[in-house]
Every structure is written in C-alpha cells, then in structure tokens.
Amino acid sequence: MQVQLIADAALLPLFWFILKETRGDVILARRAKRLRKQGRNAFAKSELNKASVAEMLKVSFKRPTKMLITEFVVISFTLWVSFAWGILFLFQSSVAQVFSELYGFGTFQTCLIQLALSVGAIIGTIINPLQDMLYLRSAKGNKENPGKPCPEARLYFAVPGSLIFTAGMFWYGWSSYRHVHWIVPTLGIACVGLGIYEIYMAVVNYLADAYEKYAASALSAASLGRNTFGAFLPLASQSLYTNLGFQWASSLLGFIGLALSVVPVILLLNGPAIRARSPFMSESTYDEAEAESRRNSVASSKAQRQASVPAWSSVRRSQGVPGPAGQAV
Numbered sequence: 536m537q538v539q540l541i542a543d544a545a546l547l548p549l550f551w552f553i554l555k556e557t558r559g560d561v562i563l564a565r566r567a568k569r570l571r572k573q574g575r576n577a578f579a580k581s582e583l584n585k586a587s588v589a590e591m592l593k594v595s596f597k598r599p600t601k602m603l604i605t606e607f608v609v610i611s612f613t614l615w616v617s618f619a620w621g622i623l624f625l626f627q628s629s630v631a632q633v634f635s636e637l638y639g640f641g642t643f644q645t646c647l648i649q650l651a652l653s654v655g656a657i658i659g660t661i662i663n664p665l666q667d668m669l670y671l672r673s674a675k676g677n678k679e680n681p682g683k684p685c686p687e688a689r690l691y692f693a694v695p696g697s698l699i700f701t702a703g704m705f706w707y708g709w710s711s712y713r714h715v716h717w718i719v720p721t722l723g724i725a726c727v728g729l730g731i732y733e734i735y736m737a738v739v740n741y742l743a744d745a746y747e748k749y750a751a752s753a754l755s756a757a758s759l760g761r762n763t764f765g766a767f768l769p770l771a772s773q774s775l776y777t778n779l780g781f782q783w784a785s786s787l788l789g790f791i792g793l794a795l796s797v798v799p800v801i802l803l804l805n806g807p808a809i810r811a812r813s814p815f816m817s818e819s820t821y822d823e824a825e826a827e828s829r830r831n832s833v834a835s836s837k838a839q840r841q842a843s844v845p846a847w848s849s850v851r852r853s854q855g856v857p858g859p860a861g862q863a864v
Contacts, residue, residue, distance in 0.1 A: 591731025617760035621768030655728025686744035687806035693737030702732020
C-alpha cells in the first residue's frame with residue numbers, strides 16, 4: 536500500500552503535464568476566460584448556468600443513484616464490471632489459499648503467482664490498439680450519426696474478453712490439483728487478468744461515449760458497484776473454496792461470469808434501440824442538433840409503442856365484450 540502511494544505521488548506531477556483536458560465544457564470555459572483577459576465579452580454556457588456548490592453536490596448524489604436504478608445500460612454494466620472487479624480482489628486470498636495448500640508455496644511465491652493477473656492486463660494493453668482501430672473505423676458505417684464512431688464499437692473485444700475471463704475461471708479451478716504443474720493454473724489466472732482488463736476498458740469507454748456529459752455520473756454509479764464487490768466478495772473466498780473445493784468454487788464463479796457475458800452481446804445487437812429509449816442518453820450529448828434528434832427519436836418510439844396497443848374501449852366494441860349489466864358494449 537505504501538509503495539503504491541509513493542509511486543502515485545511521484546507520478547502525479549508527470550500526469551499534470553502529460554494528460555490534456557478533454558471535457559468540452561471545461562475547454563470552452565478556459566477559452567472564454569482567455570478571451571475575457573483580452574477584453575472581449577465571452578462566456579461559456581457552463582459558466583452562465585453554473586450551479587451552487589450545494590446544488591452540484593445534490594446532483595452528484597441524485598443523478599448516479601437514479602441512473603443505477605432506471606438505466607438498463609448502467610445497471611447491467613455495473614453488475615458485469617463489479618463482478619469482474621470483485622474477482623480481481625478475491626484472487627488475492629484465493630491464490631494464496633490454493634497454491635499454499637497444493638504446492639506448499641510461501642507468501643513471496645504466491646505473490647509472484649498473482650503477478651499473472653498483471654501479465655494478462657499487459658497483454659490486453661498490447662492488443663488494445665486493435666480495438667481502438669476498429670472503433671475508429673466504425674465511423675464510416677455509422678448511419679445514426681455519420682462520421683462519428685459508434686459507442687457499440689467499444690465492445691468488440693469485450694465479448695471474447697468476457698469469455699476468456701470465464702474460461703480462465705474454469706481453467707484455474709479444474710487445474711488446481713497437486714499432480715498438475717503449478718504453471719497450468721497460473722496460465723488460467725493470466726486469462727482472468729486479460730478478461731478483467733477487456734471488461735473494464737469496455738465499460739469505461741462505452742459509458743463515456745454513450746452518456747457524454749453525464750459520463751461522470753454513469754461511471755460513478757459503476758464505481759460504487761465495483762468498490763462494493765471489491766470490498767465484500769473477497770470475504771467469501773476462504774469459506775467458498777473450503778466448502779465447495781477448489782474446482783467447484785471456481786466453477787461457480789465461472790458460471791456467474793458466463794451469465795454476465797450476455798451483457799455486451801445484448802448491447803452489440805440492440806445498442807442503438809436501447810440508447811434511443813434512454814432519456815439520459817437523449818440529453819447527454821454536447822451537440823444541440825444531435826440532442827434534438829435523440830429527443831425526437833425517444834418521442835417517436837413512445838408514440839409507436841402507444842399506437843401499437845389499442846385502447847381497451849375500442850377492443851371491447853370490436854369484440855362485443857359484455858358490459859357491466861351483461862349487454863354487449
């Protein structure tokens with residue numbers, strides 16, 4: 536913990552100079568401030584509609600909570616990434632338990648085995664530019680918003696990544712025998728690390744693309760789930776692996792991961808339709824013309840759903856449904 540804090544503190548000044556601001560309203564506000572210094576009367580929209588600190592705190596708590604309750608994308612993605620995040624921390628105790636009991640490894644050796652998670656993440660980092668390339672290419676075929684990449688293109692590597700995560704859990708579990716060389720379950724752990732990386736990157740990037748100016752709220756909702764699972768799921772590790780055994784404990788977690796693997800598939804197949812029905816997504820864009828188009832799309836879809844359900848009175852008239860006194864209405 537101390538080593539990580541020291542490293543983070545040392546890198547913070549470097550990040551300050553290297554990382555550039557990308558939030559649109561912040562960039563416009565800075566530009567307006569520079570223009571005012573030059574004597575021009577310029578204000579960004581975010582400056583004119585600036586809320587009080589109390590109001591911003593209220594929104595910061597209210598909006599993520601509402602999104603976590605009402606938004607299908609936020610709910611499903613939170614469950615998906617939270618489970619993966621919980622497994623990441625569960626492995627801190629699971630690996631020590633499995634490798635110490637089966638192979639007699641000490642603390643230092645089990646810590647080295649846990650580095651397999653980092654190896655998987657490094658592999659994910661190496662192949663991630665391919666995912667970014669596919670994402671950028673999706674702009675050519677985006678009929679919804681021509682010239683702009685599709686948010687669903689962020690999920691191309693998430694589907695195989697989620698399956699690799701699941702396969703890694705079964706691999707780790709069913710190779711955990713004394714007669715099996717320790718490198719075999721270690722390779723399964725590396726697959727889990729690769730899967731966690733792909734899941735995390737897909738969730739963060741998709742929520743940022745789909746919710747735009749509400750991205751911070753969507754990500755904070757997902758972070759609440761991640762931190763909750765990361766805090767409490769590892770507490771079940773000792774009893775889980777003791778009572779079910781190393782094989783079936785990992786299999787149980789693998790089956791849950793397999794069930795959650797349908798989340799990116801649903802978004803890939805029905806992403807545009809799901810986004811069209813989301814009131815948060817319809818208001819989240821920085822482009823006013825696109826925002827109006829999204830609102831019209833939501834209104835149109837509601838009108839179509841209402842038109843597809845005939846009024847009860849008309850159904851009764853057409854079918855001759857008996858009225859309260861027994862006569863046909």
